[in-house]
Amino acid sequence: MEPLRLAVLVSGRGxxxxxxxxxxxxxxxxxxxxxxxxxxxxxxxxxWARQSGVSVFPVVPGETESRxxxxxxxxxxxxxxxxxxxxxxxxMRVLSSAFLDVFPDRxxxxxxxxxxxxxxxxxxxxxxxxxxxxxxxxxxFVDGGMDTGPIILQSVAPVYQDDTAGTxxxxxxxxxxxxxxxxxxxxxxxxxxxxxxxxxxxxxGRRPRSPRDSVSEWQxxxxxxxIPG
Ligand code: GRF
Numbered sequence: 001m002e003p004l005r006l007a008v009l010v011s012g013r014g015x016x017x018x019x020x021x022x023x024x025x026x027x028x029x030x031x032x033x034x035x036x037x038x039x040x041x042x043x044x045x046x047x048w049a050r051q052s053g054v055s056v057f058p059v060v061p062g063e064t065e066s067r068x069x070x071x072x073x074x075x076x077x078x079x080x081x082x083x084x085x086x087x088x089x090x091x092m093r094v095l096s097s098a099f100l101d102v103f104p105d106r107x108x109x110x111x112x113x114x115x116x117x118x119x120x121x122x123x124x125x126x127x128x129x130x131x132x133x134x135x136x137x138x139x140x141f142v143d144g145g146m147d148t149g150p151i152i153l154q155s156v157a158p159v160y161q162d163d164t165a166g167t168x169x170x171x172x173x174x175x176x177x178x179x180x181x182x183x184x185x186x187x188x189x190x191x192x193x194x195x196x197x198x199x200x201x202x203x204x205g206r207r208p209r210s211p212r213d214s215v216s217e218w219q220x221x222x223x224x225x226x227i228p229g
Contacts, residue, residue, distance in 0.1 A: 014045020
């Protein structure tokens with residue numbers, strides 16, 4: 001089977017992009033990253049792409065360009081690499097229907113909290129301030145809302161009393177780097193269905209292939225997790 005063609009949108013450091021590229025190189029993720037796009041001229045993330053031989057495309061918003069105009073222009077650029085799905089990896093803009101309608105149910109994001117808790121920016125700071133004992137990360141389909149789309153996978157990270165937003169972010173980030181490739185692999189294998197705004201995963205009675213030391217949250221597969229016909 002041909003690997004799924006994936007475009008990745010980034011704005012900054014790109015550690016999730018690197019985790020995706022590493023999973024591809026290690027044979028744990030059957031996707032072909034066909035282009036990395038950014039709203040910034042030269043994010044650090046571009047370096048990871050270049051090191052893997054992946055083309056980078058800065059698409060910087062114009063000063064007077066409307067959100068819809070930018071999103072439509074970005075979609076046009078992304079279409080140039082003929083992706084079958086688009087992964088947001090630290091992309092700092094909220095995409096409108098001008099982009100999303102071009103890739104219906106094919107845009108995926110990772111958020112550093114257990115959605116629907118702690119949407120929007122500073123999710124780790126919100127978790128520390130709320131005094132929750134657990135937080136984590138969520139990979140989800142992107143809809144028109146802010147961190148509201150159907151949830152694919154989540155991983156849990158404990159929150160300690162002496163945590164700062166920084167220490168918690170690092171703990172969650174380690175989970176992100178395993179969870180994002182695992183979720184993309186499920187997509188690549190065609191195992192995700194959206195029904196009534198929920199994602200059903202076709203586990204097909206076996207464990208998904210995921211990075212080696214993958215956390216176990218989604219490996220406990222019960223019969224009741226199978227999708228009814
Ligand atoms: C991650 O914490 C991700 O959950 C959030 O933005 C951050 C991006 O980090 N959406 P990186 O650029 O992948 O290192």
